[in-house]
Amino acid sequence: MPSRAPRACGLCGGVHAHGERCPKAEARHKERKALSDKKRPSAKARGYTAEWARESKRFLAVFSSCRRCGAPATLVDHIKPHKGDKALFWDRRNWQPLCTSCHSGAKQSQERLSSKGA
Template identity: 55%
Template sequence: MPMKPPRICGCGFAIAANTECPCEARKSKERKARADRKRPSSSKRGYDSTWQKDRAIYLKSNPTCRRCGEPATVVDHIIPHKGNQKLFKDRSNWQPLCTNCHSSAKQKAERKLVTR
């Protein structure tokens, strides 16, 4: 199978295919840090001690990931609540996921929704 040729980064350096240039990595890190500074704390977003208790109860009664069947570690909101507390607390909007499914497949699906 042929290999992809290197690409030229905006800074002028040749970078191997499918890799990130150090200047791109630095810009990405700075962009994420700016976004995190603007983001409210987790407790202000609703993930407080009440959520932790409700989450533990839910995972005890729903121990397996809805996508792959592995042990569930995350209570995911099926419809992203985006600050809507009624939707946030609605248990019919919750689903048990393992960390891998939540961090990969679910997040990719949500990014596609945002870019449309």
């Protein structure tokens, strides 16, 4: 099966095979991520406490299938991002069961796209 042609990199000026990431781009990505992680409050500061762990476990005992794909749900997701709003955080109508794959993939992509448009 033919592969795609290599591409010229606008960052380093080198040529990279399709799917290969430029080492400079990779380093830049890691720096941005590290900086973003430093600015982000801890999980506890965002409300994910022992109480949340208890309540989400109870929720998953009742709603055990992923809302998106039907696989076994592994975590409770906030349908509308709470962004620190405690009332919205604890509103069970704003909770949905998701598998890790759906939460980490499609849901996060959807949130990133909607935050860019806002």
